[in-house]
Amino acid sequence: MSMPATSTCPPPDAGRPAGWQSAAACAGLPPRIVFSKKPKEAAPALRACAVCRVRRACEEIVAPVENRFDGVCGGRLWRSGRPVAVPDHLLPPALAAIAAHLPAPGGGVRG
Numbered sequence: 655m656s657m658p659a660t661s662t663c664p665p666p667d668a669g670r671p672a673g674w675q676s677a678a679a680c681a682g683l684p685p686r687i688v689f690s691k692k693p694k695e696a697a698p699a700l701r702a703c704a705v706c707r708v709r710r711a712c713e714e715i716v717a718p719v720e721n722r723f724d725g726v727c728g729g730r731l732w733r734s735g736r737p738v739a740v741p742d743h744l745l746p747p748a749l750a751a752i753a754a755h756l757p758a759p760g761g762g763v764r765g
């Protein structure tokens with residue numbers, strides 16, 4: 655799901671109360687960062703995810719796989735609903751540890 659440049663940040667939910675969005679660590683970041691498809695541009699949003707209190711809700715509500723989401727959600731970068739490998743130097747340590755256990759594009763596990 656591509657988001658237009660005027661989309662709100664964090665991503666809009668699917669009809670649930672908007673309270674979770676006010677607690678989002680990425681609130682206030684420009685949409686071009688949150689909805690970027692490129693790891694380097696998305697890095698500030700990924701750093702926000704590392705300290706976000708609503709990370710689980712974000713991923714459940716946005717449902718990146720089902721919605722073929724493009725951008726940052728739940729601590730990962732997505733492109734057309736698939737997680738994108740992000741170089742470790744662009745990730746905060748908390749997310750780098752998680753990313754090491756994610757399937758790599760094309761199968762297998764990074765690391």
Ligand code: SF4
Nearest residue numbers: 678680703706709712
């Ligand atoms: S998990 Fe990341 S993208 Fe989702 S609301 Fe939190 S900071 Fe924003």
